Amino acid sequence: MISKLDLVLAGVGGQGTLVAGKLLGRVALKAGLDVRVSEVHGMAQRGGSVITYVRMAPNVHSPVVEPGQADFVLAFEQLEALRWAHLLARDGVLLMNMSRVIPMSVGMGQARYPDAVAAALQQAGDGRAVIRALDATRLAREAGSEKAVNIVMLGAMAHFLDIAPDVFTEAIDDVFPLKLQGINQKAFQAGFAIMKENTGA
Amino acid sequence: MKEILLGNEAVAAGAYAAGVKVISSYPGTPSTEITEAAARYERIWCEWAPNEKVALEVAIGASLAGARAMTCMKHVGLNVAADPLFTSSYTGVNGGLVIIVADDPGMHSSQNEQDSRHYARAAKLPLFEPADSQECQDMVLAAFALSERFDTPVLVRLTTRVSHTRAPVALAEIQEQAVKPYQKDVRKHVMMPAMAIARHAAVEQRLVQLGLDSASGGLHEIDLRSGKLGIVTSGIASQYVREALPDASVFKLGLVWPLPVDALRDFAARVDRLVVVEELDPVIETEMKAAGIACEGKALLTPLGEYSASLLRRDLSGQPDPESALPREQLEAAPARPPVMCAGCPHKGLFMALSRLKLIVTGDIGCYTLGAINPTNAMDTCVCMGASVGMAHGMDKATDGEFSRRTVAVIGDSTFLHSGMTGLLNSVYNRSDSTILILDNSITGMTGHQQNPATGRDIRLHEAPAVDLEALCRVLGAASVRVVDPADTWQVEQVVSEEVARSGVSVIIARRPCALIPTGKGRPENAVRLDRDRCRRCKACIRIMCPALTAGPDGYPVIDPNSCNGCGLCVRVCRFDALKRGGEQA
Numbered sequence: 001m002i003s004k005l006d007l008v009l010a011g012v013g014g015q016g017t018l019v020a021g022k023l024l025g026r027v028a029l030k031a032g033l034d035v036r037v038s039e040v041h042g043m044a045q046r047g048g049s050v051i052t053y054v055r056m057a058p059n060v061h062s063p064v065v066e067p068g069q070a071d072f073v074l075a076f077e078q079l080e081a082l083r084w085a086h087l088l089a090r091d092g093v094l095l096m097n098m099s100r101v102i103p104m105s106v107g108m109g110q111a112r113y114p115d116a117v118a119a120a121l122q123q124a125g126d127g128r129a130v131i132r133a134l135d136a137t138r139l140a141r142e143a144g145s146e147k148a149v150n151i152v153m154l155g156a157m158a159h160f161l162d163i164a165p166d167v168f169t170e171a172i173d174d175v176f177p178l179k180l181q182g183i184n185q186k187a188f189q190a191g192f193a194i195m196k197e198n199t200g201a
Numbered sequence: 202m203k204e205i206l207l208g209n210e211a212v213a214a215g216a217y218a219a220g221v222k223v224i225s226s227y228p229g230t231p232s233t234e235i236t237e238a239a240a241r242y243e244r245i246w247c248e249w250a251p252n253e254k255v256a257l258e259v260a261i262g263a264s265l266a267g268a269r270a271m272t273c274m275k276h277v278g279l280n281v282a283a284d285p286l287f288t289s290s291y292t293g294v295n296g297g298l299v300i301i302v303a304d305d306p307g308m309h310s311s312q313n314e315q316d317s318r319h320y321a322r323a324a325k326l327p328l329f330e331p332a333d334s335q336e337c338q339d340m341v342l343a344a345f346a347l348s349e350r351f352d353t354p355v356l357v358r359l360t361t362r363v364s365h366t367r368a369p370v371a372l373a374e375i376q377e378q379a380v381k382p383y384q385k386d387v388r389k390h391v392m393m394p395a396m397a398i399a400r401h402a403a404v405e406q407r408l409v410q411l412g413l414d415s416a417s418g419g420l421h422e423i424d425l426r427s428g429k430l431g432i433v434t435s436g437i438a439s440q441y442v443r444e445a446l447p448d449a450s451v452f453k454l455g456l457v458w459p460l461p462v463d464a465l466r467d468f469a470a471r472v473d474r475l476v477v478v479e480e481l482d483p484v485i486e487t488e489m490k491a492a493g494i495a496c497e498g499k500a501l502l503t504p505l506g507e508y509s510a511s512l513l514r515r516d517l518s519g520q521p522d523p524e525s526a527l528p529r530e531q532l533e534a535a536p537a538r539p540p541v542m543c544a545g546c547p548h549k550g551l552f553m554a555l556s557r558l559k560l561i562v563t564g565d566i567g568c569y570t571l572g573a574i575n576p577t578n579a580m581d582t583c584v585c586m587g588a589s590v591g592m593a594h595g596m597d598k599a600t601d602g603e604f605s606r607r608t609v610a611v612i613g614d615s616t617f618l619h620s621g622m623t624g625l626l627n628s629v630y631n632r633s634d635s636t637i638l639i640l641d642n643s644i645t646g647m648t649g650h651q652q653n654p655a656t657g658r659d660i661r662l663h664e665a666p667a668v669d670l671e672a673l674c675r676v677l678g679a680a681s682v683r684v685v686d687p688a689d690t691w692q693v694e695q696v697v698s699e700e701v702a703r704s705g706v707s708v709i710i711a712r713r714p715c716a717l718i719p720t721g722k723g724r725p726e727n728a729v730r731l732d733r734d735r736c737r738r739c740k741a742c743i744r745i746m747c748p749a750l751t752a753g754p755d756g757y758p759v760i761d762p763n764s765c766n767g768c769g770l771c772v773r774v775c776r777f778d779a780l781k782r783g784g785e786q787a
Contacts, residue, residue, distance in 0.1 A: 089525070124532050
């Protein structure tokens with residue numbers, strides 16, 4: 001069982017980072033750990049960049065994950081991976097959904113959406129971090145709803161964690177209403193399985 | 202098992218456990234979720250008041266009638282409620298009275314960064330500052346007990362990071378509170394000079410007693426570690442201290458006002474160097490220095506923004522930050538995502554019209570403040586709730602009427618009812634020629650869709666009387682009251698032009714519900730479609746900055762059918778008839 005986990009959920013308003021954070025709070029309690037889930041409200045529905053910090057340990061003080069401190073960065077789209085990558089600790093894991101949400105400046109032709117983000121991250125990491133890209137949006141759609149992209153990302157992370165999978169599946173049932181539990185359980189399994197495939201483990 | 206609660210939800214849980222009967226509030230980030238969470242407890246009478254002053258007055262009335270009462274607001278809301286606050290300090294309470302004020306260091310969603318602890322000093326009231334969700338619940342309970350024990354309203358100050366962080370809470374036992382008997386007490390409850398003179402003396406005495414009691418009753422935590430460095434801190438700053446300075450001795454204050462001066466003096470004697478770590482203003486530091494306790498504070502640490510463990514390491518310990526696996530310097534900068542008006546937002550068309558008319562626009566507080574930035578750049582001022590109306594009148598008088606021919610005040614429905622109404626009354630009374638645009642989107646939008654007196658629903662979404670804005674403006678004396686559809690930008694331009702030219706006070710109500718109120722119309726089949734044969738790639742539609750419409754790599758617009766809500770604003774700006782509303786023939 002894990003004893004300490006610092007992670008960030010980075011996305012754009014509406015991508016479900018808040019729900020994922022809430023779910024991880026349940027996971028921490030089930031693992032017997034103290035936890036802080038720090039959210040940014042207010043601009044969440046307005047196309048803004050949304051970051052949620054999650055910290056769990058026997059005793060947590062600051063609710064904020066600072067640069068170089070995150071064991072995991074879960075980026076729900078590529079630009080947000082680039083924006084928050086510097087939070088990743090040495091030997092940390094960055095998981096990036098391959099989807100792109102075009103910011104207004106790019107949509108208006110005033111800025112460029114960076115290409116080959118995954119390669120740029122690999123190069124900057126230079127072996128100091130694990131960087132994995134996945135098509136979480138497709139996996140979520142296949143599970144029944146694109147909205148489950150947040151749970152696909154948690155499934156992918158769970159592959160790297162020493163937490164009994166039923167801790168997550170119970171937390172999913174705690175957080176979602178009955179009619180959405182099936183989709184989210186499937187989404188979680190899909191995220192978990194795709195990491196297994198990619199590592200060949 | 203513990204519950205995981207937002208700081209704000211934990212405040213509501215504390216109020217429920219304390220047996221609170223009445224909560225009246227006005228929404229404001231980061232405080233809004235407290236009253237929303239409290240509304241889930243059926244036993245509590247919860248309401249949205251039109252502004253914070255009314256909300257506090259409701260709570261004072263409930264308290265004097267014998268019930269435990271609470272009001273919740275953001276920092277700038279306490280400015281609005283400051284008048285009753287100061288005098289409720291004199292009247293004291295019957296049932297416990299707690300005022301929650303949520304500050305916003307870092308200004309995540311605010312127009313200033315004021316430190317509300319100054320109100321505790323100025324109004325001579327005790328103030329608690331919780332550092333996490335558990336303390337939010339526990340200090341609200343303690344605040345009610347202190348309120349009744351010392352016959353005083355009590356402030357509880359939150360900050361955004363505490364309000365919006367989820368953490369485990371062991372729920373407190375529910376205290377059943379009977380409403381206390383009401384007693385008429387003119388000397389205590391009617392504040393006119395003869396009575397207030399006596400009450401002021403009682404307030405001063407109470408403050409001394411509170412200071413003496415604080416050491417034992419203030420929920421402080423003293424953690425003696427190294428004698429080299431001692432830190433005095435409170436609230437969220439204490440969490441960063443424990444993170445960044447594990448060896449330091451820490452005096453964490455629960456009750457921040459009045460200070461437990463003797464206990465702090467003892468603590469100071471046990472350490473070689475004493476530093477006060479508090480976000481924003483040097484409130485604790487100044488008071489300690491006044492008491493003759495040598496300490497450092499703002500000479501080392503900034504009065505700006507939020508603190509962090511990293512900031513404390515840099516300025517206090519010199520310890521290096523952890524090494525990033527992906528340092529920022531090695532990565533391309535990511536284009537920012539500044540907030541924009543939503544797809545289908547009714548404010549967007551309105552500001553496009555104002556931008557074309559090149560008017561001076563006195564603005565106000567709400568989503569529509571985004572009209573000040575790209576693409577419309579159609580706002581000149583934004584100061585506080587309701588300011589747009591009075592400022593337009595002031596500009597009129599300053600220029601002997603010249604500005605009134607090219608100025609409009611822009612204010613939302615909720616903001617107008619909050620404190621724009623009195624401005625309108627003033628403009629009418631003092632013979633203004635100003636023009637006021639009320640953006641009626643049928644909701645309090647910016648704070649996340651709260652009901653208000655114009656929406657016809659109360660906080661629990663039960664039917665409620667809805668004020669008739671047209672009738673209200675007429676009865677306040679507006680010479681002209683007209684209603685327009687903000688999506689019809691040509692109509693807006695025409696009506697605004699006519700009304701700014703007219704003498705007397707004009708009100709134009711731009712009415713269209715917020716695009717985020719579910720209507721069932723935002724289906725992909727209703728999305729706007731592009732006729733590529735007609736499109737000349739002029740980018741007129743791109744320039745309206747709709748989140749649902751972006752420029753494709755080939756220069757043609759791309760419409761996201763899942764985001765488009767079919768408002769048709771882009772259809773109106775297209776001069777080549779290349780965009781079609783959903784359902785129309787391409």
